[in-house]
Amino acid sequence: MDQGVTLFDTADIYGNEGFLEHRFGDNEKLLGKALKGRRGEAVIATKFGTTHNQGIKGDPAYIKKSVDASLYSLGIDYIDLYYQHRLDPDTPIEETVGTLAELVKQGKIRYIGLSEAPVDIIRRAHTVHPITAVQTEYSLWTRDVEDDILPALWELGIGFVPYSPLGRGFLTGNIKELEDLSESYPHQMFTRFQGEHFEKNVKAASLIEEFANKKGCTTAQLALAWLLAQGDQIVPIPGTKRLERVQENLGALEVKLTKEDLAEMEKIAPKGIASGGRF
Ligand SMILES: NC(=O)c1ccc[n+]([C@@H]2O[C@H](COP(=O)([O-])OP(=O)(O)OC[C@H]3O[C@@H](n4cnc5c(N)ncnc54)[C@H](OP(=O)(O)O)[C@@H]3O)[C@@H](O)[C@H]2O)c1
Known part of the structure; x- marks a missing residue:
């Protein structure tokens, strides 16, 4: 933050004990500690939906529990950008985004994002509530998004966050x-x-x-x-310790x-x- 960085990207499933042994909220808690007294300077992005033993979850009840857990772990009262981490094959995207739109109304989240979503899903989601950002892998050696995702995002006015x-x-x-x-x-x-x-x-x-x-x-x-x-509209998020x-x-x-x-x-x-x- 002292260097002028404002965007911080985490997820409820990220942990500081190593990816394979992670516990929910570990990295959010770490970030929350760092944010003490400086919340206003930061744009906090976190994600829900990938679980250890229940597959991918995007149903309304799960989202409502997840957002409260993330707010608690981060120690903040709103999340700037809340992403669906991966698509839930059992819940229509309209239902997921509809629930996220309710969270926007309640002030728990400000903007909605999707991670690793294909173009048809992005388009369907965007008709329910504006999608602010899509996050997917993109780098000099992973350029799949250039074929269809990026042109669709530029058309719809959605930002892109290249991970890794x-x-x-x-x-x-x-x-x-x-x-x-x-x-x-x-x-x-x-x-x-x-x-x-x-x-x-x-x-x-x-x-x-x-x-x-x-x-x-x-x-x-x-x-x-x-x-x-x-x-x-491209905002890369390099990771380092x-x-x-x-x-x-x-x-x-x-x-x-x-x-x-x-x-x-x-x-x-x-x-x-x-x-x-x-x-
Ligand atoms: N949405 C998703 O599904 C998803 C998936 C993966 C990642 N992400 C997000 O994207 C962020 C970045 O991705 P990533 O960490 O997977 O990959 P990355 O940013 O492409 O690379 C991170 C690796 O590069 C090393 N590194 C960073 N800067 C370096 C430098 N200047 N010189 C040499 N080595 C350097 C880091 O090691 P050290 O830590 O030792 O410096 C680490 O091993 C993550 O933190 C996460 O927030 C999202």
Whole structure:
């Protein structure tokens, strides 16, 4: 916050004990502690709907319980942006968004977001109540959203929040060998960090690193600057546990990419360059 960051992204399911052992609300509680006395300076985004043992939940009763739990964990009296984390296949989106619209009326949340929602769902949701933001993975090596999601969002006037904008750490130049994988990130869950995919992806990332060296910025800054250059309504949310990396990543705002730079990057990192699916 001292560096001017205002948007903080969490979820009821995020925990600080490691993704696989998390407990509900752990990360929200941590964020709530940090917000003490500075709530007004922050835009707080949190999410509901992914559970440990009940699948995905988006029914009215579940949402009403979840929002109160998140408000309690965060220690705040309203959430700025409340996302449905994943779609509940058993609850029509109209019912979910209708319930969220009630929460807006009650003042418990200010804006509604969807995460990993396909275009038809976004359109249906938006007719019930304006959707403010969609959050889905997007980075130099995960560009699926360019096909249909981004054009639909620009048409509807909805913002886009790219998650894992650093390719879960790959687009930083810091991962060259398996030993470099951070113990605090569940890399083992993702095929791109395994076996021959890993080898290929290290090579692909090294080309991006070379271009960053040429531009005089770090690889992470280049990856974020590239995202920022894709549209004014794009707000990437890089994750890190280290203050010096927060500072480094914020330096992306100073990296200006020309049309020629973007064309060069298109050659170095064309769509589909990553080896292995994104999950
Ligand atoms: N909606 C969803 O379903 C969803 C899914 C995933 C993530 N998200 C959101 O998106 C946020 C970011 O995504 P993410 O954490 O998955 O991936 P990310 O931001 O692409 O990458 C995070 C990884 O990069 C490392 N890192 C960060 N800055 C670095 C730098 N300058 N140099 C070297 N390494 C650096 C971090 O390690 P250190 O921590 O050790 O610095 C961490 O391992 C999450 O915090 C979460 O809020 C949402």
